[in-house]
Amino acid sequence: MSGAQRLDWVSRPVSSLQGDVVVPGDKSVSHRSMMLSAIAEGTSHIRGFLEGEDTRATAAVLSQLGVSIEAPSAGERIVHGVGLHGLRGSDKSLDCGNAGTGMRLLTGLLAGQSFDSTLIGDESLSKRPMRRVTDPLAKMGAQIDSQDGLPPLRVRGGRALHGIRYELPVASAQVKSALLLAGLYAEGSTEVIEPHPTRDYTERMLAAFGWPIVFSPGHAKLEGGHRLCATDVVVPADFSSAAFFLVAASIVPGSTLRLPAVGLNPRRTGLLEALQLMGADIHVENRSESGGEAVGDLVVRYAPLHGIELPEALVPDMIDEFPALFIAAAVAKGRTVIRGAAELRVKESDRIATMAAGMRALGVRIEETPDGAIIDGGSIGTGTVESHGDHRIAMSFAAAGLVAEGEVTIRDCANVATSFPGFLELANGCGFALSTTG
């Protein structure tokens, strides 16, 4: 995967950002659309599929398991579903690349198959905790072997699964989704209760594919023994990718950007609220619905930001947007306090530590806490930061460079292709001064 190849970026200060920025398809929706189409009966047409390494890895795993997938054009997939019991085992390992979502959801899906599978990932994914899915799946009757709860995961087939009622210890859409996917193959009902509601794409998409499911924020319940019927999926633009541009235009004086047709599922838009609390000028135009999801154009104009105490209730709704928020806080007047975000420590990198180290290297005053950070806004200096191969860290520091005192060099940016292929070109198209080195 891209992590093997070293790529550094240099981001330079600019005078303003202008224009329309069309960000690629949503990563969460793309993973799920591929998985459900694969085990549905009939042919599903996916439009807006994210051409990122994470979601392509999921598609590659499913073709390895015998699903025929056509890619007539970029962002388009025609998936010939094999039905709930039509996947075929593979002798080779199934490579999820950098994708926590891919590995955790596929673990749930594969726990109900008749064959054994081995799921592997890249260096970063191989360090991410999997007991959060393997423990509850074991309660459902699955057998998944690993060393110390880390990938590779050996998922044993031929187990009779039974439904459980599970209260998630940590808010996680990935864990919830893994259990619901295993629940398709289980006898009886599978019920998931979350401490805070998380993104509900799995629930909504299961319903769209015709599986009876009851769900409300923080709760989902389904029974095994039904069938999925192929359907067409339109993937909205990814709010998490839009996030870098929301922050960038908010901090560069004189900027105005329009981000058309971005997915606005309320479980994803916490950053919008957080930035508005900080004084950002962002509004939504042309609200509509696409593929059952709320979408709208985001219009963002520069506005002076001030620090806030981030309401903890927003954390799950912006779990991937913290690196971007940290940059907004570094520029804002006064102090920003972030709490209740310990999950950031087990993402593609430890995002609290990685952001704190990078911001300190640029002269920003930041204190790390176990579950967040305290950031005293002011100016951003010049220097070199390590992204630790974490796509969201790399793109966040690219935004920081726009208002830095000089150049910001960002090391190890190849993994941006996991979630946002074409970021560099899109960013430069609206006024970033971002170049590659090496």
Ligand SMILES: O=C(O)C1=C[C@@H](OP(=O)(O)O)[C@@H](O)[C@H](O)C1
């Ligand atoms: O379900 C999903 O698609 C995702 C859930 C979140 O992870 P957690 O479930 O670990 O919070 C998020 O960080 C990830 O990028 C995508």
Ligand SMILES: C=C(OP(=O)(O)O)C(=O)O
């Ligand atoms: C955490 C992320 O993804 P994943 O868990 O799928 O690797 C992310 O995209 O920020």
